[in-house]
Amino acid sequence: MSTKPSFVYVIYIASTAEKVFEALTDADMSERYWVGNRLQSDWKVGSPFALKLKRQGNDITGKVLEVDPPRRLAYTFHSHHDGLEHEGPSRVTFEIEPQKDQVKVTITHDELVPGGRVLEHISRGWPLVLSSLKSYLESGRVLRAPWYEEADAA
Amino acid sequence: MTGAAQFRPNTVYITYIASTPEKVWQALTDPAFTRRYFGGFAIDVEPRQGGAFRLLYPDGRVHMSGRVVEWSPPNRFSCTWLVEGMPDFRDLPECLVTYDIEQAGGAVKLTMTEAHSWNVPDDILAGGRQGWPAILSSLKSVLETGQALDIKMEPPRQMMEAVKRAVAEKPWAKRA
Numbered sequence: 001m002s003t004k005p006s007f008v009y010v011i012y013i014a015s016t017a018e019k020v021f022e023a024l025t026d027a028d029m030s031e032r033y034w035v036g037n038r039l040q041s042d043w044k045v046g047s048p049f050a051l052k053l054k055r056q057g058n059d060i061t062g063k064v065l066e067v068d069p070p071r072r073l074a075y076t077f078h079s080h081h082d083g084l085e086h087e088g089p090s091r092v093t094f095e096i097e098p099q100k101d102q103v104k105v106t107i108t109h110d111e112l113v114p115g116g117r118v119l120e121h122i123s124r125g126w127p128l129v130l131s132s133l134k135s136y137l138e139s140g141r142v143l144r145a146p147w148y149e150e151a152d153a154a
Numbered sequence: 155m156t157g158a159a160q161f162r163p164n165t166v167y168i169t170y171i172a173s174t175p176e177k178v179w180q181a182l183t184d185p186a187f188t189r190r191y192f193g194g195f196a197i198d199v200e201p202r203q204g205g206a207f208r209l210l211y212p213d214g215r216v217h218m219s220g221r222v223v224e225w226s227p228p229n230r231f232s233c234t235w236l237v238e239g240m241p242d243f244r245d246l247p248e249c250l251v252t253y254d255i256e257q258a259g260g261a262v263k264l265t266m267t268e269a270h271s272w273n274v275p276d277d278i279l280a281g282g283r284q285g286w287p288a289i290l291s292s293l294k295s296v297l298e299t300g301q302a303l304d305i306k307m308e309p310p311r312q313m314m315e316a317v318k319r320a321v322a323e324k325p326w327a328k329r330a
Contacts, residue, residue: 011169012291012303102303131170131261131294139299143170143261 006110007123011130013105015137017098020105021070023133024094033136034129035144041075043067049075057081062089071096077109079118087113090122105130161250161269164279167286170261173297178255178262179228181293185210190302191292199233201225207233215239220248229255242314245321246278247271266290272326277316281309 013020023029030039036054041047041064051060062076073096078089091111097104107126112119132143171178181187185196188209195209195217203225209218220234232252237243247270254265268282285307292303 010287012288012305014295014299014301014303100304100306102305127168128170134291134294135172135298138295138301139172141172141298143172144259 003114004110005112005114005119006108007112007119007126008106008108009126009130010104010106011134012099012102013134013137014102017070017096017103019137020096020103020133021073023137024073029136033132033142035132035142043073049077053081062092065091066093077122079121082117082121084118084121087116087118090118160271162271163267163269164274165266165268165282165286167266167290169264169290169294170258171264171294171297172260173262175228175255175257175262177297178264179231181297182231182253182255183227187296191296192289193307207235211239223250224252231255240309242317242321246317247326264290264293275316275320277310277312278320281313284310 023033025039025041025043027039030037030051034051038052038054040050040052043064045064045067047064049062049064053059058079058081061078061080064075066072066074072094074091074093076089077092079085079087089111090109090113093108093110095106095108097106107130109122109126112122128143135141135143173181181191183197183199183201185198188195188197189212192209194212196212198206198208198210199222200206201222203222205222205225207218207220207222208216211217217237217239218235219238220236222231222233224230224232230252232250234248235251236248237246249271250267250269252267252269254263254267256263256265266286268279268286288303288305288307292305296302
């Protein structure tokens with residue numbers, strides 16, 4: 001068993017597994033709920049993955065590990081901004097379970113550096129991104145974080 | 155009166171809601187709201203520090219009881235929790251549940267912290283770790299869309315066994 005830390009977050013969304021899977025892989029949808037950040041991949045196993053960041057210009061990069069629509073998606077995740085590059089790639093896995101009138105979405109972000117700053121960044125980031133994704137799918141609204149506003153003003 | 159210092163945080167759940175701190179406060183403290191997203195339970199709380207806190211089943215029986223540790227609308231609501239309505243659970247030490255509400259850009263950041271005074275096994279923590287995302291996802295939906303989520307919730311099986319074990323062994327009574 002790995003001793004590297006992992007981050008797990010669960011959110012329930014009144015939507016279908018297909019719509020959630022689409023939102024997790026579609027560039028235009030990601031730009032809405034990820035507020036300017038944009039997913040880029042052809043979503044074939046082994047293909048490059050990127051999250052084009054609006055502000056830093058240093059994209060998050062990786063490789064597609066698993067694509068099993070509409071249940072499962074995994075990619076490696078390597079940050080290059082704010083001096084995070086040396087921590088190397090970690091791994092993001094989404095599991096999507098349909099329930100009665102909603103889906104349960106579980107994100108597991110693991111293979112992280114113990115005590116590292118990527119862990120700190122993603123622990124802050126995923127609750128916001130997935131809260132925004134839920135709002136986007138349920139009501140068409142998106143949520144902005146205060147740290148986005150600070151970056152825009154800078 | 156229970157102080158907050160003896161409790162250490164075990165489970166934290168954060169969600170962002172398109173709402174105002176006042177509305178989030180109301181959703182957490184108004185029985186008409188909690189009944190909708192919190193498994194049918196109605197909150198019954200005396201709105202002051204030291205006041206009584208209860209969560210009631212639809213038929214009025216007590217599910218949870220406790221004391222208000224902090225009542226600071228619309229930013230912080232903290233109270234002790236004791237599960238009264240289930241066998242064995244009522245013999246566990248109470249825990250401390252704190253909601254922090256902050257304006258965060260155009261949204262509200264809600265942070266729930268479940269803290270315990272003893273070394274709680276993961277199998278018992280699993281109950282909250284399974285329940286909070288469902289409860290707070292539903293709260294967010296109620297505030298943003300007016301529609302609650304109908305999520306089936308029951309304590310995990312290994313939790314029931316771990317509670318029985320803890321109640322028999324009372325590890326909290328053995329001070330190091």
